[in-house]
Amino acid sequence: MIKVLKTIIYDVLSTLYKPFWAALLLSFMFMFLYQYAKEHGWGKENIVRKVFLTWIDFFKESIMFRKVFLLAFCTAMILLKTIFNRSIWIDPLGKLFENWWIYDKYGRLSVEPLENVILFMPFTILLLWTFGEKLIGEELTLKKIIKVTAKITGVFSLSVELFQLIFFVGTFQLSDLVYNILGGVIGGIIYYAGVKIKERMKIRN
Numbered sequence: 001m002i003k004v005l006k007t008i009i010y011d012v013l014s015t016l017y018k019p020f021w022a023a024l025l026l027s028f029m030f031m032f033l034y035q036y037a038k039e040h041g042w043g044k045e046n047i048v049r050k051v052f053l054t055w056i057d058f059f060k061e062s063i064m065f066r067k068v069f070l071l072a073f074c075t076a077m078i079l080l081k082t083i084f085n086r087s088i089w090i091d092p093l094g095k096l097f098e099n100w101w102i103y104d105k106y107g108r109l110s111v112e113p114l115e116n117v118i119l120f121m122p123f124t125i126l127l128l129w130t131f132g133e134k135l136i137g138e139e140l141t142l143k144k145i146i147k148v149t150a151k152i153t154g155v156f157s158l159s160v161e162l163f164q165l166i167f168f169v170g171t172f173q174l175s176d177l178v179y180n181i182l183g184g185v186i187g188g189i190i191y192y193a194g195v196k197i198k199e200r201m202k203i204r205n
Contacts, residue, residue, distance in 0.1 A: 021084035021169075025076075067130040074123050081119065082160045086169040116179035117186065120157070124149045124187035132191075140195060145188040153184025 033051055058065045101113065128135065128145070135152075136144050157180035165172040 022080060025079075025084060064130070067126070071123075071126040071130050074126050078119055078123060079160075083163055083169055086164070113175060113179050116176050117183035120153050120180045120183035121187035121190065123156075124153060124184040125191045127152065128188060128191045140192065142189070142192055145192045146185055149184045149188030150181055153181050157181060157184075 033048070036051060059069065128149070132140070135148050154177070157177050160180075161172045161177055164170040
C-alpha cells in the first residue's frame with residue numbers, strides 16, 4: 001500500500017513539475033500585458049487590441065524589434081527544451097560522461113549529440129545579427145567570432161546544466177556542454193561567412 005502511494009505521489013508531482021517552469025514563464029510574460037492594461041485604464045478602450053496593434057506596428061517598422069523577437073524566440077526554445085519542459089530526474093549526475101557519440105552505451109542510435117550542436121547554431125547567428133557590433137566591435141574577424149561565441153554559449157550552456165543539476169531537471173552532461181559550445185561556434189562561423197559574402201556582393205555591385 002505504501003509503495004502504491006509513493007508511486008502515485010511521485011507520478012502526480014512529476015506531471016505537475018513538467019509544465020511548472022513553462023507556466024511560470026508564461027505567467028511572467030502575461031503580467032507585462034496586465035500591468036500595461038492596468039496603467040492605461042481598462043474601460044477607456046480595448047487595451048488588449050491596442051497592445052497587439054502596437055506590437056504589430058513595431059514588428060513592421062523596426063528591424064531591431066524583429067531581430068530581438070527572433071532571438072527571444074530562439075532562446076525560449078532552448079530553455080523549453082533544456083529546462084522548462086523537462087521531467088524530474090532522480091540522479092542528475094547519472095550520465096555525466098555519456099552521450100559523446102550517436103550511439104549510446106547500449107548500442108542504440110541517439111541523436112542527442114547532433115541536437116545539442118544544432119540547438120545553439122541559430123542562437124549565436126541571431127545573437128550576432130542583433131548585437132554583433134556590441135559583442136565583437138567594429139573589426140570583425142574569425143578569431144573574435146570564435147572567441148565570443150565560445151564564451152557566450154559556454155556560459156549559457158553551463159548555466160543550463162547547473163540549473164538541471166540543482167533542480168533535478170534532466171541530467172548534467174559534459175557532452176552537452178561541449179556540443180553546445182561547438183554548435184555556438186559553428187553558428188558564429190556561419191554568421192561570419194554570411195557577412196563576408198554580403199560585403200563581397202556589395203563591392204561587386
